[in-house]
Amino acid sequence: MKLGIFGGTxxxxxxxxxxxxxxxxxxxxxxxxxxxxxxxxxxxxxxxPITDPTIRLRLVxxxxxxxxxxxxxxxxxxxxxxxYTIDTVEQIRRExxxxxxxxxxxxxxxxxxxxxxxxxxxRKLVDIVVVNRPGHAPDxxxxxWSWRSVEIPALDVSGTDLRRRVAAxxxxxxxxxxxxxxxxxDEQLYG
Numbered sequence: 001m002k003l004g005i006f007g008g009t010x011x012x013x014x015x016x017x018x019x020x021x022x023x024x025x026x027x028x029x030x031x032x033x034x035x036x037x038x039x040x041x042x043x044x045x046x047x048x049p050i051t052d053p054t055i056r057l058r059l060v061x062x063x064x065x066x067x068x069x070x071x072x073x074x075x076x077x078x079x080x081x082x083x084y085t086i087d088t089v090e091q092i093r094r095e096x097x098x099x100x101x102x103x104x105x106x107x108x109x110x111x112x113x114x115x116x117x118x119x120x121x122x123r124k125l126v127d128i129v130v131v132n133r134p135g136h137a138p139d140x141x142x143x144x145w146s147w148r149s150v151e152i153p154a155l156d157v158s159g160t161d162l163r164r165r166v167a168a169x170x171x172x173x174x175x176x177x178x179x180x181x182x183x184x185x186d187e188q189l190y191g
Contacts, residue, residue, distance in 0.1 A: 003092070004033040004129065006104040007076070007085055009159065011051050012184060013063040014176040016157040018070070020131045024104045025069050027150040028129045033104065034073040035060050038083040051189060053077050062179040084117040089125050102127045114142045166190035 006021045017035070025033040037057045040050075057074055064070040075091060076083040089101055103126040105113070110130040113119060128147035141147045157175050165172050167190055172181050184190060 001032070001096075001099050002028070002030045002102065003096075003099045004028065004030040004102045004104050005036055005085070005088065005092070005126075006033050007036040007038055007083075007088065009038050009050060010035065010056050010060050010063075011159050012056070012162055012176055012180055012189070013060045014157045014159065014162055014180075015174070016155045018063060018067065018177070019155055020106070020152050021064075021070055021104065022067065023152040024129045024131050024150045028102055028104075028148065030069070030102060030129075032069055032071055034071045034075075035064065036073040036075055036088060037077060039076045039079065040082045055187070055189070059180050059183060062183055063177045065179065082117075086116070086118040086122045086125075089122065093125065100127075101125065102129050104129045104131060106130070107132055110141045110147070113145055163190045 004021070004025050006017075006024070008017065010017060013035070021033045021035060024030070037053055037060055039053045054077065057072060057077060060072040064072060075088050079087065085103065089103070092099060092101060105128060107130055110128060113123075113128070116122060123145055128141060128145050130141060130147055130149045131152050132149060162172050162175060166184060172184070
């Protein structure tokens, strides 16, 4: 089985996340793409308030409901402390040794792979699928990583902008799946 890991804060999940996961999965020939919700994203801690991870997982579940090949994963919510990709990959490989793991990242994250926790070990365990996001070139992956580039439609959507829009009372329809927008309103998130 070929498995793609697409980790993130998903605060909130939006159409850019879904497009990236779907296109990367298709282009890389992956059987499934797991959207792994980070419990405590170490690279973002302290930079802004992060919504409770169980809420973010519920948002991802409603965002991808009915999309074949996409799975909302709570693997990182099962562990305490900071969430590191290497720990998630090692857990998957322990539990499912037959799985080939690809890590799906944006071009900006691809450029910083060597700064990730235990990067030397991670480099040996995964292939990298770099999705080209608006304004980022695919050639920024550090040497030594096995990687390929995947073109996705240019969508300039971000969680930062969505949170700002919600706080300002602006509409987010079309930028995130309708059930996510409804859940944000119903649960008064990001206001």
